[in-house]
Amino acid sequence: MTREEIYTRLTEQFHESLFEKSDEPFNEFITVQADAWFDIAKYLKNDPELYFDSLMCMSGVDFGPKDDTMEVAYDFHSMRHLHKITTKITGPREDFHIPSVESVWRIADWHEREIYDLFGIIFDGHRNLKRLLLPDDWEGHPLRKDYEVQEYYHGIRVPKIKPKKLTP
Amino acid sequence: MGDLRTEEMTINMGPQHPSTHGVLRLKLRTDGEVVTSVQPVIGYLHRCFEKHAENLEYPGVIPFVDRCDYLASMNNDHGYSMAIEKLLGIEVPERVEYLRVIFAELQRIASHLVAFGTFGLDVGAFTPFLYAFREREMILDLFEMTCGARLLYNYIWVGGLSHDIPEGFVEKTYEFLDHFEPQIKEYNDLLTNNKIFIERTADVGVLPQNVAINYGVTGPQLRASGVDWDLRRDEPYSIYDRFDWNVAVGVDDVGVLGDCWNRYYVKILEMQESAEIIRQALDHLPVEGDVQEAVPRKIRPPKGSLYFRSENPRGELGFYIVSDGKTQPFRVKMRSPALHNLGVIDEIASGWLVADVVAILGSLDIVLGEIDR
Amino acid sequence: MQGLIEFFHGIGVASDFWAAALSILLYTLFVFGFIAIFVLIAVYLERKVSGHMQDRLGPMRVGYHGILQTLADTLKLLLKEDIIPAAADRLLFILAPFVLFLGTFMVYVVLPFGPGAIGADLNIGLFYIVAVSSLVVIGIIMAGYSSNNKWSLYGGMRAAAQIVSYEIPVGLSLLVGVMMTSTLSIVQMVQMQETGIGGVGGILGWNFIQNPFAFIAFFIYLVAGTAEANRTPFDLPEAESELVAGAFTEYSGMRWAFFFLAEYANMWIVAIVASIVFLGGWHSPFPGETFIPGTIWLFAKAFGIVFVQMWARWTFPRLRVDQLMVTCWKYLTPIAFFNIIGVGLWLVTIG
Numbered sequence: 081m082t083r084e085e086i087y088t089r090l091t092e093q094f095h096e097s098l099f100e101k102s103d104e105p106f107n108e109f110i111t112v113q114a115d116a117w118f119d120i121a122k123y124l125k126n127d128p129e130l131y132f133d134s135l136m137c138m139s140g141v142d143f144g145p146k147d148d149t150m151e152v153a154y155d156f157h158s159m160r161h162l163h164k165i166t167t168k169i170t171g172p173r174e175d176f177h178i179p180s181v182e183s184v185w186r187i188a189d190w191h192e193r194e195i196y197d198l199f200g201i202i203f204d205g206h207r208n209l210k211r212l213l214l215p216d217d218w219e220g221h222p223l224r225k226d227y228e229v230q231e232y233y234h235g236i237r238v239p240k241i242k243p244k245k246l247t248p
Numbered sequence: 249m250g251d252l253r254t255e256e257m258t259i260n261m262g263p264q265h266p267s268t269h270g271v272l273r274l275k276l277r278t279d280g281e282v283v284t285s286v287q288p289v290i291g292y293l294h295r296c297f298e299k300h301a302e303n304l305e306y307p308g309v310i311p312f313v314d315r316c317d318y319l320a321s322m323n324n325d326h327g328y329s330m331a332i333e334k335l336l337g338i339e340v341p342e343r344v345e346y347l348r349v350i351f352a353e354l355q356r357i358a359s360h361l362v363a364f365g366t367f368g369l370d371v372g373a374f375t376p377f378l379y380a381f382r383e384r385e386m387i388l389d390l391f392e393m394t395c396g397a398r399l400l401y402n403y404i405w406v407g408g409l410s411h412d413i414p415e416g417f418v419e420k421t422y423e424f425l426d427h428f429e430p431q432i433k434e435y436n437d438l439l440t441n442n443k444i445f446i447e448r449t450a451d452v453g454v455l456p457q458n459v460a461i462n463y464g465v466t467g468p469q470l471r472a473s474g475v476d477w478d479l480r481r482d483e484p485y486s487i488y489d490r491f492d493w494n495v496a497v498g499v500d501d502v503g504v505l506g507d508c509w510n511r512y513y514v515k516i517l518e519m520q521e522s523a524e525i526i527r528q529a530l531d532h533l534p535v536e537g538d539v540q541e542a543v544p545r546k547i548r549p550p551k552g553s554l555y556f557r558s559e560n561p562r563g564e565l566g567f568y569i570v571s572d573g574k575t576q577p578f579r580v581k582m583r584s585p586a587l588h589n590l591g592v593i594d595e596i597a598s599g600w601l602v603a604d605v606v607a608i609l610g611s612l613d614i615v616l617g618e619i620d621r
Numbered sequence: 622m623q624g625l626i627e628f629f630h631g632i633g634v635a636s637d638f639w640a641a642a643l644s645i646l647l648y649t650l651f652v653f654g655f656i657a658i659f660v661l662i663a664v665y666l667e668r669k670v671s672g673h674m675q676d677r678l679g680p681m682r683v684g685y686h687g688i689l690q691t692l693a694d695t696l697k698l699l700l701k702e703d704i705i706p707a708a709a710d711r712l713l714f715i716l717a718p719f720v721l722f723l724g725t726f727m728v729y730v731v732l733p734f735g736p737g738a739i740g741a742d743l744n745i746g747l748f749y750i751v752a753v754s755s756l757v758v759i760g761i762i763m764a765g766y767s768s769n770n771k772w773s774l775y776g777g778m779r780a781a782a783q784i785v786s787y788e789i790p791v792g793l794s795l796l797v798g799v800m801m802t803s804t805l806s807i808v809q810m811v812q813m814q815e816t817g818i819g820g821v822g823g824i825l826g827w828n829f830i831q832n833p834f835a836f837i838a839f840f841i842y843l844v845a846g847t848a849e850a851n852r853t854p855f856d857l858p859e860a861e862s863e864l865v866a867g868a869f870t871e872y873s874g875m876r877w878a879f880f881f882l883a884e885y886a887n888m889w890i891v892a893i894v895a896s897i898v899f900l901g902g903w904h905s906p907f908p909g910e911t912f913i914p915g916t917i918w919l920f921a922k923a924f925g926i927v928f929v930q931m932w933a934r935w936t937f938p939r940l941r942v943d944q945l946m947v948t949c950w951k952y953l954t955p956i957a958f959f960n961i962i963g964v965g966l967w968l969v970t971i972g
Contacts, residue, residue, distance in 0.1 A: 104552035106335060133461050137555055139568040139581035153568065155555045159461055159477065166555065187464040190591050198298075213291035213620055222299055259771050281775075281942065372854065372939025378675035438936075444854055445938045602775070603857075603941045 081129070081163045083108040089130060093123055102168075109153070109166035117169060118179035118205070124156060124165075125184050132156035132165065135181075138191035140199040144225040148173050150199060171201075173224075180206040198223040256284060261605075263292050269366060269609070270616025272590075276605065283605055286597045288590055293620040301580040306332055306547040307406055309580060314400040316582060317618040319362055322355035322391075323560045325404035330485055331556035331567040332406045335549040343537030344408050345487045350421070350529045351391075351403065352486075353522040357428070358387045359561035360468075360515040360522075363613045367512055368439055370610035371448045376438050383431060386424050393417060407543040418530055425523050432520060440513060449512060450503025453596045453608035457506070463595070464588035467563025468514040469612060472498040473506035479559040491528045493521045508611035515613075548575050555583075562586050562613055584618040622648060622740050648740055652729045660885040661691045663927060670928065671935045701874030706769055709871065713767035718872070718879035721760025725886045727753045731807055732893050735916030736903045739808060746807040747799060750894060751792050754849070757883065758784045764880070765868035776867025779857045779942050783848060786949045787855075790845035793957035797838035797964050798828050798898035811902030823908030827901035832971075834963040839899040841957055843926070846891035848949070851884060852930055854937040855945060892926035893919075 081089075087101055087110055098120070100111040112120055124132045136155040143149045151170045158164075169178055180203035182189040192203040193212040200221035203209055210216060219230045229238045261274040271292035277285045297316060301309045313328045314321040326348055333340065340348075365380030388398045395403045395411050403410050439445050455465065460473045470477060478495040480488040496517035498510035549571040557566040563585025570579040589612045597605045625644035626637075634640045665680070665688065672679025680687025705714055731746045733739040743749055758781050765777015799805055802813040814826045824830070829839040848855035857867075869880050896902060900922045903915030940948065 105550050106552050106554040133458075135464060136557065136564070137566045137568055137581065137583040139579070141553075141570050141579045153553065153555075155566075155568070159475070162482075185464070186459075186462050186595075187588055187591050190587065211291075213294040215291070222296065257771065368938065372856070373937065374671070375675050375935050378677060382676055439938075442938065444940055447944055448938055448941060601941060601943065 081161065083110070083165060086110070086130065086163070086165050089127070090120065090123070093127075094120060107166055109168055111168050111170060114169050114171055114176075114178050118181060118184075121179075121181040121184050124167075129161075131158045131160045134159055135185040135188055135191075136164075138188060138195065140195040140201060140223065142173070142199060142224050145173070150176055150201060152178060152195060152201060176201045177204050178202070179204050180209075182206055197221070200224065259602075269614055272614070272616055272619075274593075274605070274609070276602065278602060281601045281603075283600055283602060284598060286594045286605060288593060290590070290616070290619050293616045295621065297582065297621040298580055301577055303576065305575050306549075306577060309577065310405065311400070311402045313582070314402055315617060316584065316621050317560065317562065317565075317586070317615050318399060319615050320355055320359045320561045321399065321401050322351045322404060323359075323558070324565065325401065326352050326486075327556070327558040327560070327565045328567055329404050329406045330558060331554060331569055332547060332549070334556055335552070335554055335569065335571060336406075336544065336547065338407055338542055338544065340407055340542050341537045341539075343534045344539050344542070346529050346533045347409060347413060347539065348404055349486060349488065349491075350526055350533075351394075353526045353529070354387050354390065354421075356522045356561045357519050358384050360519050361387075363561070364435070364439070364512055364515050367607075367610040367613075368445075370606050371445065373439060373442075373445065376435060379431070379434065379438075383428055386427070390417065390420060390424065393420070405543055406547060408541065409539040412539045418533070421526065421530060425527055429520070429523055432516060435516060440516060446502060446509060448603075449508035449607055449611070452503075452508045452600060452604050453611065454504055455506040455592060455596050459592065459595055460506070463592040465563070465592055466585050466588065467560065467613075468496070468518060469511050469563065469589050471496060472510035472514045474498050474500075479557060479564060483557070485558055488525075490532075491525050493524050493528075496521060508607050511611040511613070546575060548573065557583070560585050562615065562618070563589060582618075582621055584621065586614040586616075586618040590614050590619055624737075652726070652740070655734070656726070656729070656882060656886050656889075659889055660882050661695075663885045663888065664691045664694070664881075666928070667931050667934075670931050674932070674935050695878070698874055698878045703876065704871075704873050706871050708769045710767040710769070713763045714871075715876075717760050717764035717767060718876050718883075719760075720763060721757050722879050722883045722886075724754055724756025724758075724760060725883045725890065727756070728890050729886075732890065733807055733811075733897070733902070733919065735914065735919060736811075737808070738916070742806055742808045744804075744806045747795055747805045747810070747894075747898070750890070751788065751795065754887075754890065755784070755788060757887070760883075761868050764872070768868070768871040770871055773868050773870050776857075776869070780851065780868055782942070783851070783855060783857065783945060783949075786946060787845045787848040787953075790841055790949060790953040790957045791849060793954070793961060794838040794842040794845065795894070795898055797835055797960055800961070800964050800968060801828055801831060801835060807897055811897055811904065814901040815904060823904070823910075824901070824906035825908075826904060827899065827906075829899040832964065832967045834960045834967060835899065837956065838960045838964075839895070841953055841960070842895055842899065843891075843929070845949075845953055846895065847930055847933065848945070850887040850891050850930070852888065852934050854933065854940050856934075856939060857942050857945060888927055888930055889923065891930070892923040895926050896922040 087099065091099060094116060098113045098116050102109055102111055124130055134157045136157050139153050141151045141153065149170050150173050151168050153166060153168045155166050156164065178201060180192055182192055190212060192206055193209060195201050196203060196209055197211040197214055198221055211218065220227055229240055232238065257278050259276045259278060261276060263271040263273045273289040275287040275289060276283050297312050300312055310325055310328060313324045317324050361380040361384045365377035368376040391401060392398050394413050394417060395401050455473050457473050457475050460470050460475065474497060476495060476497050481495055496514045498505045498514055503509045551571060551573045553568065553570040555566055555568045557564050565585055566583030568581040568583065569577055572578040593609065593612065597608045600608065622644060625647060626640045629640035629643050634643065668690065669679040680690035683690045683693050705711060728750050730740040731743055731749055761780040762777045765773045798810065802810045804810055804813065814828055816826050829835050869877060872880065896919060903919040905913060905918050
């Protein structure tokens with residue numbers, strides 16, 4: 081199925097205001113509203129025509145304090161129908177809540193923990209939302225654009241990452 | 249007498265342990281010798297790869313990508329370079345494509361040699377490990393001849409390669425292949441058909457197909473569960489569609505589909521298939537061509553995001569790259585196959601003995617560098 | 622031992638008590654020295670054998686082709702810091718290596734080093750060997766428990782189960798040899814293997830080819846003996862890949878060296894007992910040949926079996942603990958029982 085057909089099928093099932101089609105040079109994706117995401121996700125997985133049983137990748141992106149948005153991109157693939165779709169959920173940089181889909185695709189468990197760890201996005205309904213890669217008592221969310229490293233961690237000095245000057 | 253209850257014990261297979269492949273911590277809850285739950289704790293090897301990538305130019309990310317899955321560096325370079333090439337829309341010359349396939353497949357053989365050697369070590373067979381490394385030395389010699397490095401190459405660049413192959417490379421590779429293909433029989437005698445090895449690994453840690461797909465397990469681990477899915481054939485990238493080879497899928501005459509024995513056996517079969525591909529690529533290698541002619545001066549992709557995936561020895565290696573039109577990537581996310589493979593361990597290791605947890609972990613073939621990035 | 626006592630009488634020690642005491646002391650020192658030298662050779666042999674089987678060279682630098690390697694390792698172990706974990710049970714922790722070594726050392730009293738050169742030719746020699754070698758179980762359990770380490774506890778428990786279980790096939794297969802020679806004494810058992818089938822002697826006199834049941838019993842003894850000595854494929858108590866070093870994880874330096882000594886001493890016991898009971902002891906395989914002394918033949922057979930044990934270690938993977946128990950109770954023990962019945966019938970009807 082193409083992105084158009086998937087979009088049509090989704091808007092038949094759910095209200096059209098929840099979705100938005102977007103186009104980029106290499107990617108056509110569907111932006112989804114955060115509140116209804118859990119039901120949409122279950123539909124994406126279980127509907128026999130769509131049947132996206134494989135969550136390939138889930139990435140968080142922080143657009144910086146100027147844009148003041150963050151986004152989570154989900155890349156799906158269907159092993160049965162061999163089609164793909166990318167869905168994105170955009171939200172504010174502070175206090176961004178998204179319903180957790182880790183009961184639908186079990187690997188989302190660790191992906192969501194990682195995104196929480198590195199970005200600070202909260203996934204509601206997750207059974208164990210703890211930090212994954214960093215120690216449990218680390219302060220801050222490193223992959224944010226305005227992240228400042230803490231001075232000391234348990235008495236160990238934390239080195240600063242110096243950003244490289246952009247070449248013109 | 250009421251019912252006798254034994255207490256559950258929590259044991260730590262700590263970050264330093266001979267059998268957790270890298271710094272991985274497993275919290276095991278056991279009832280006697282039977283394991284009731286396995287909680288992996290990762291992050292000991294986290295080196296902030298994704299944050300560093302935001303401060304580097306696109307070609308500068310390649311050495312970092314190498315170091316993520318250090319046993320399959322060529323394949324990592326290949327995946328990343330192809331993703332950027334797709335963003336830029338550039339085509340690479342024929343000779344570069346053939347050489348890339350040769351190196352990627354050689355690296356696949358080297359990675360599988362380590363995987364099954366260490367798996368044998370985990371179940372107590374000390375000798376196949378050394379035989380596997382003997383063959384791996386020959387592959388590393390080939391790599392060293394070409395780009396000077398034995399483990400982390402920075403070889404496959406965006407648009408080309410860093411060095412052309414030297415004189416005598418093709419002959420030496422043919423020699424290696426002629427030596428390697430009969431060796432597989434030795435591995436089969438020592439491990440595959442060994443009664444004790446089969447007792448240890450067949451029917452242990454069975455991974456059903458739908459669980460595997462739900463957890464995002466890919467690569468030989470998925471194919472061992474009977475799912476016939478290989479990115480090189482089903483979503484062909486580079487020139488893989490020109491070669492004639494078979495996809496190795498699990499068999500059920502020894503044990504069941506999806507057990508540790510199958511995950512091991514698929515790797516043995518895959519090594520044979522890779523040797524086949526290398527032979528065909530060498531036969532058709534174009535002799536003329538400059539490997540650096542399509543390497544762009546400056547990489548400045550247009551704004552946008554892209555997810556591109558390729559087949560690593562461990563599974564599907566994906567890169568989600570967000571570009572904002574500058575020479576440095578805005579966001580690079582690496583979808584590591586080993587993370588997904590490790591995530592499934594709680595499902596399949598519960599209910600088995602402690603010794604089996606080690607065997608299952610070995611069969612899942614994880615590399616901590618990739619999981620933690 | 623009698624010879625030693627007479628020697629002391631001869632050099633002027635009149636009192637029986639002092640002659641006996643001195644000869645016991647001398648013999649003990651001799652056995653300890655023998656074990657030390659044997660371990661020196663065996664460790665070097667193991668590293669070279671494993672190296673060559675794995676397509677590499679093994680120790681090459683210390684001495685000519687690495688001959689002095691074990692000596693260097695011993696010196697290193699002697700100089701290591703003696704660490705006792707703070708939360709460990711001190712008394713048991715310190716006693717464990719000694720109890721383990723004791724169980725092995727006591728067996729050497731009845732092991733021969735040649736025709737007639739034996740510490741004490743007890744008339745229950747073989748029975749004594751099987752009984753005393755069970756002491757090692759206590760040593761391992763003490764080591765596992767006192768280390769205050771869950772992994773060591775696992776190792777200790779597994780070892781206890783394994784050694785105790787495999788005593789049975791060992792005893793039953795040795796019983797086959799006892800039935801055939803109708804004696805428990807070591808010296809007499811070897812003497813009975815002088816002539817055998819056809820009255821020719823040589824290799825045809827050895828117990829293991831006198832009848833097919835003895836042949837099977839020999840192999841059962843080898844397998845069960847390897848399990849007794851905690852060697853791969855039965856080395857779960859010290860499974861390197863899983864339990865780091867099992868029951869002995871927390872031991873370092875000379876204490877650990879004692880465990881190591883005990884393991885190799887155990888291997889030698891298994892080999893010598895197999896040579897005596899099944900392979901004709903110090904008799905040469907060529908009938909009537911007396912040129913090469915019996916000691917050389919005895920040691921050659923024993924070293925051959927030690928080599929086979931090492932060979933098996935580097936070839937096979939490790940059995941899991943429940944598979945180990947299944948092998949013992951469901952396979953080896955019934956076959957051993959069947960052997961005994963078979964040998965009994967054979968001896969009554971044919972032999």
